Amino acid sequence: MIELSDLCKSFGPYRVLDHLDLSISRGQTTVIIGRSGGGKSVLLKHIIGLMKPDSGKVLVSGRDVARMTGAALAEIRKKFGMLFQEAALFDSMTVGENVAFPLREHTRLSEREIARVVEEKLASVGLSGAETKMPSELSGGMKKRAGLARALALDPEIILFDEPTTGLDPLMADAIDTLIAKTQEATGATYVVISHDMEGAFKIAHQIAMLYEGKIIAKGTPGEIRNSDHPVVRQFVEGRAEGPITVV
Amino acid sequence: MTTFFEMLGRPTLALLEGFGRITVLFLSAVSWLFRPPFRLRLLFKQMEFVGVRSFWVVAVTGAFTGMVLSLQTYYGFRTFSAESLVGATMALAITRELGPVITALVVAGRAGSAIAAEIGTMRVSEQIDALSAMAVDPVQYLVTPRILAGVIMVPMLVVMADFVGIAGGTFVGVGLLDINAGLFMDKMTTIVELDDIFNGLIKSAVFGLILTLVGCYKGFYTTGGAEGVGRATTESVVVSSLCILVSDYFLTAAMF
């Protein structure tokens, strides 16, 4: 479904993605783990064409997003939903209007039906009744959940989640993980999730891929990753400061 | 030697690059005028923001511009007993020049800067990326309604400023300085032609385009967080004021 090959991206002298290869299967949840500042968000933005690689391909359903522009790119983006790391809610609109936005843009639903979907999506992320609030009135975690509701609104084929549970309390984080796992199962969509939270990752992932120094150094089922003997993966999974990765 | 050319070349290149980007932004915004979806709701919202909400500040500046013009012209013209020409001179200056320019500068400070700040904030908080990710073209959604609102509303504000300015000038001339009302109005209506007003409005449409386009451009290319938004806001006012005054000279030279 999504095929990244030989992807390179640098900002100035600093190479963030270094000949990266990754294939993401259709109908599965792939969790990408890696260090803070390691390029996970950059990687996600390449998948939806918000960033263009210096070289390499980003194939989505066989078409190279990196070389698309204008109407063709917009067309392929309609398949996507995306949760941004900082939620990126439109701050001139209410939470309800934010969630309704993709529905108004890309469907012919009536206002009644839109209101129903908005209510349902907000309820599923624990924000019932927040329709008329402005994003500036929400806490960080509430913004993230509103962003999640917006990403889910169209039930798209592919959803990219940039750290859906970071900044939530453990109970809410678990509830969101459950929601992600359940929705994925129900819709059979392709999910790409960035996460720091290993417990959550093991819970929702079909596949886990680890990004390290610009490359995917390991990929496998949660079981395979948990029992990996790659020293870097081991250190990350166990959350130790000592090991092959120099932390500070 | 290289350093000399570098010193000269770097700002020139930056200027050319900026000019290129603003041209591309403009053409892309214009191309969305002719392709659906037409976002009338956004257009009306921007017309209200750029136009309606500038009403009072433009009215007050317009009135006082006319009033001070009458006063100044009167002091000058009195020395050779041409007081009856005060009205005509004042009205000519307002319709041709001061109405459009002062209105544009006021709106650039009020609405142009706000446009840069709003779009700049959307840029640094990834809201523009979010639009793109949801398959909505940010130029079509953000830029086209704003520049169209500028081109429509600034001339309308100028019509109002002309009117209020002339009324203010007449009040000072006839009411306070006791110039003969008949002569004042007579000279004014014979000397000021419809063309003067009309050309002033063409200028103001161009100014409306400049101040909204520069605001959008500065906002669109904002980098560097809150500080960057502040910088974009200030620069939008400086750049659009300069562009308004410079283009005013050339438009005037071409038209009158």
Ligand SMILES: Nc1ncnc2c1ncn2[C@@H]1O[C@H](COP(=O)(O)OP(=O)(O)OP(=O)(O)O)[C@@H](O)[C@H]1O
């Ligand atoms: N627009 C940009 N311009 C310049 N550098 C950038 C830009 N975006 C990201 N970077 C750099 O790329 C690197 C990777 O950033 P990225 O946001 O992908 O990290 P991340 O893995 O998502 O980290 P975190 O887990 O903390 O969100 C960082 O060093 C960052 O400074």
Ligand SMILES: [Mg+2]
């Ligand atoms: Mg990130």
